[in-house]
Amino acid sequence: MKYSVLFLALLLIWACQSTPEKQGAPAAVSQIGKAISDSLLKTLGGxxxxxxxxxxxxxxxxxxxxEAMPLTRQVxxxxxxxxEVKRVSEKWRNPANQPDENDLAALNHFTTLAANGEALPAEFVQELGSGQYRYYRPLKxxxxxxxxxxxxxxxAEGVGEQLQALYPEDKALGYEEGDFRGLVRVSVKMP
Ligand code: HEC
Incomplete structure (x- = not known):
């Protein structure tokens, strides 16, 4: 009796540990998302x-x-x-980068961790069904x-005036170094 309880407990521990964090997303989604977001950040940064x-x-x-939007699409x-490859943020500058419902869920995942002072994971993968996934990568x-x-x-000099002229609805101001800024989003379709 004692042993079977122990066995059951071990089985539960094993089952919990073996649940992958990515909720069943194929490793390929992570690999593709990482490669594409690396390439986007390198292109935009350079x-x-x-x-x-x-x-x-x-x-x-x-x-x-x-150039930011065309370069993002090019990747x-x-x-x-x-x-699709996009950048999304709750505090967007370009209205084209406003989050949709799935983006908001991903953003919430990261903002909750950031609010609790926890380290941000390198990625967050959503499974949308029919082989569709979204790979998200946080930007600081x-x-x-x-x-x-x-x-x-x-x-910087001259920036404020230009922002007001180009982005009258700009929300992407007031950040401090180290803040969570938003996400790179890569849509991936697996066969
Ligand atoms: C020279 C000014 C400038 C600098 C420096 C800059 N940005 Fe931006 N950023 C912009 C502009 C302008 C846009 C809107 C681009 C567009 O219209 O597609 C933008 C858009 C973004 C977006 C897309 C979401 C949104 O708000 O529309 C993210 C994410 C972002 N910036 C993050 C960063 C990060 C992280 C850094 C530092 C590594 C950075 N930016 C440095 C000017 C800048």
Whole structure:
């Protein structure tokens, strides 16, 4: 009797531990999502620092305004499994980056952890059914970002005026270094 209880307890512990955190998402979804988001962040980051070097923050802002969306769409690559690639945030600058319901669930997952002072996981995968998945990767605010996303009183020269003109509904201000900023989202379809 005692042994069977022990066995049952062990079985339960094993069953709990073996439940994968990604809720059954194939490892391939993570692999694809990571590769695509890496490539997006490299492309956007590289272009941003070049633009800042060439024409300062205020010039780079124009570049983000014109190029961020096309560059984001370009990253989709020739991988047939990859659908849309986006950046989403609750505090969006471009209204095209407003979250939908699934994005909000993913954003909540990260904001709750951040509010509790917990370290953010590298990814969050949603299974939407019919082989459709969304891979989410968190973005944090670095010192450089504050030039265009920080306290409105301390933005880089000329940035505030341009933001008001280009993004009258801008919510992506007032961030501090280390804040959770939003997510890269990669839609993946598995056969
Ligand atoms: C030169 C100014 C500038 C800098 C520096 C900058 N951004 Fe942005 N950011 C923008 C602009 C402009 C947009 C809107 C782009 C568009 O219209 O597609 C934007 C959009 C975004 C978005 C998409 C969501 C939204 O709000 O529309 C994210 C996420 C983001 N920025 C994160 C960052 C992070 C993280 C950093 C630092 C690594 C950073 N940005 C640095 C100007 C900047």
């Amino acid at each position: 272009n941003l620092s070049r633009a800042v070097q060439d024409s300062g923050f205020s010039g780079a802002l124009k570049f983000c305004n014109i 989709v690559a020739e991988n047939a499994a990859v659908g 605010v670095a010192a450089l970002c504050l030039n265009c996303h920080g306290d409105p009183a301390h933005l």
